[in-house]
């Protein structure tokens with residue numbers, strides 16, 4: 519997918535107008551106050567994560583900081599999973615109406631992101647949103663921002679909001695949502711026995727609230743801890759859903775004794791395999807995207823004042839479905855996902871790639887560069903790629919002069 523540029527700046531205007539009553543550029547001292555609130559919130563999301571109070575967004579200053587600084591980048595992260603879903607030949611998003619549930623909506627970040635994604639299309643569906651959150655103030659913000667953005671972008675959409683604590687399984691609604699989105703929430707749920715409880719909540723959501731051909735999209739921060747926890751949840755979901763759906767029936771050995779009453783869960787993307795996550799084998803590994811992004815001017819100014827950096831979109835994500843659709847239906851089971859930056863050292867280029875049960879280093883010596891394998895130079899994190907005549911040396915794959923490299927870009 520190409521880099522995303524914040525749209526000229528409908529969004530920033532809407533956000534500034536909402537927070538300050540005017541789309542005029544923010545100047546000192548307001549800018550400095552905003553920057554210090556952004557720094558405080560960023561600290562809570564990183565170093566202070568362990569002690570993040572449940573209702574941190576009840577603080578109006580932190581809510582404003584979230585809206586002006588975190589919302590504009592988080593909003594575009596939903597584009598990638600939506601893009602990958604729309605690539606599938608079964609066209610799971612091609613409907614006249616899409617019912618979308620946004621859980622832990624905050625100020626409606628992904629509601630705006632989904633509207634932005636579909637309004638770029640020739641015949642967008644009607645978007646019927648339900649946004650739920652534990653904090654009433656967030657839902658008020660979500661409602662107001664939805665109205666402002668909808669008027670400016672001319673999206674066909676409706677929004678219902680509701681207060682809900684998703685940690686209480688009794689509150690999970692019944693429904694037939696086409697898309698359930700859990701964006702930057704999972705890591706805030708439960709502190710004791712968190713993985714098992716998150717798995718249970720997601721199983722309940724997918725079995726009770728998602729349509730049979732629906733998708734559950736999870737987005738998490740690209741931090742080592744939150745990303746690995748998401749992968750553990752992924753594996754927990756696969757394990758508990760194994761014996762119902764055909765594509766998961768070839769159970770790996772350590773997935774014995776699945777509970778037969780559980781709903782089946784398959785990974786649509788980013789994984790091209792529906793097996794235990796190989797990144798969990800080495801405690802140093804985790805898995806995340808890093809997409810180019812040009813931030814709007816206000817974020818650049820806040821970055822200058824705080825020393826933070828939001829110059830690309832970094833996040834971990836997971837698209838889960840109850841049927842057996844998978845991105846590998848398009849790209850083939852032999853494909854790999856590039857899961858690292860290029861590792862360039864004297865005389866060689868290397869990457870980590872993930873597919874077919876392993877996450878492994880792949881190396882090409884400069885002396886082996888040929889026209890057949892020159893696409894190797896162009897690989898980036900997140901690309902899907904396949905090879906011909908690749909040699910497997912156990913610890914690593916090695917490209918030879920005769921290795922063919924076929925880049926399958928998500929937007930090709």
Ligand SMILES: C[S@@+](CC[C@H](N)C(=O)[O-])C[C@H]1O[C@@H](n2cnc3c(N)ncnc32)[C@H](O)[C@@H]1O
Nearest residue numbers: 592622623624627651652653683684685701702
């Ligand atoms: C980091 S914000 C994410 C907001 C938005 N989804 C995004 O991606 O920008 C997490 C949100 O989850 C909400 N939240 C936290 N725990 C919750 C719970 N148990 N039930 C419902 N919402 C919760 C918080 O109030 C907050 O709005």
